[in-house]
Amino acid sequence: MEFDLRPARDHGLEGADRLKSLSRERGLGSLILGRAWRTVLRGYMRAFHRLEVTGRENLPSPPFVIVANHSSHLDALTLSAVLRGEAARRAHSLAAGDTFFTSTLGSAFAAYAVNALPIWRKRTRPSEIATLRERLVQDRLVYILFPEGTRCRDGVMAGFQPGIGALVAGTEVPVVPCFLDGAFAAWPPTRKYPRPGKLRLTIGAPVRAQDLPSTRAGWEETAQRCEAAVRALAAR
Numbered sequence: 001m002e003f004d005l006r007p008a009r010d011h012g013l014e015g016a017d018r019l020k021s022l023s024r025e026r027g028l029g030s031l032i033l034g035r036a037w038r039t040v041l042r043g044y045m046r047a048f049h050r051l052e053v054t055g056r057e058n059l060p061s062p063p064f065v066i067v068a069n070h071s072s073h074l075d076a077l078t079l080s081a082v083l084r085g086e087a088a089r090r091a092h093s094l095a096a097g098d099t100f101f102t103s104t105l106g107s108a109f110a111a112y113a114v115n116a117l118p119i120w121r122k123r124t125r126p127s128e129i130a131t132l133r134e135r136l137v138q139d140r141l142v143y144i145l146f147p148e149g150t151r152c153r154d155g156v157m158a159g160f161q162p163g164i165g166a167l168v169a170g171t172e173v174p175v176v177p178c179f180l181d182g183a184f185a186a187w188p189p190t191r192k193y194p195r196p197g198k199l200r201l202t203i204g205a206p207v208r209a210q211d212l213p214s215t216r217a218g219w220e221e222t223a224q225r226c227e228a229a230v231r232a233l234a235a236r
Contacts, residue, residue: 019107055203070146072183091142155184160227165219174206177229
């Protein structure tokens with residue numbers, strides 16, 4: 001039997017640097033805290049939003065990327081809540097660094113409870129995308145991503161940006177499209193806190209992009225395929 005032993009990707013990082021690192025790996029404490037957070041989150045979703053999920057059978061084994069329309073902070077919470085088992089333990093929300101990683105306390109919660117990785121809008125370097133792409137495949141992770149790039153302010157889904165393609169084009173990693181209905185009404189960007197309201201999540205068949213090159217054109221085509229799949233779910 002052969003073992004592939006290697007140092008942890010975040011070996012040597014401490015404090016705030018580790019919290020904000022794309023190489024951060026989960027320790028025992030983070031796993032325990034993450035499980036507790038998911039238990040509370042699922043209870044909240046049942047009690048306050050009567051979450052209804054269709055198409056859960058379309059979720060594959062890791063690695064995969066799950067994408068959806070984005071109109072509310074409830075979006076990432078909902079997608080996190082529906083994952084189970086290995087997928088839940090390996091899931092990372094790709095979150096806006098300038099929103100969720102601006103303070104030590106906020107960074108700690110985002111990193112250890114939500115298991116988010118920071119994406120710095122308008123200043124993400126190619127090397128950081130390469131790190132995310134490598135980890136997705138080699139570490140068999142699950143990424144929760146909203147390719148619109150930001151929450152829509154009117155409830156209408158915007159076009160998808162090519163960043164999703166930079167992660168998966170030319171790989172065998174599937175992208176799972178989802179459409180979430182009700183999140184904008186329950187917690188729009190203009191409200192400080194959410195209000196109770198029904199949420200319906202539809203999970204579609206995975207989209208593949210292994211036939212596309214990892215070039216700008218391939219990234220854009222991947223984004224178009226994913227956007228079309230999410231819009232098709234919205235039209236059901």
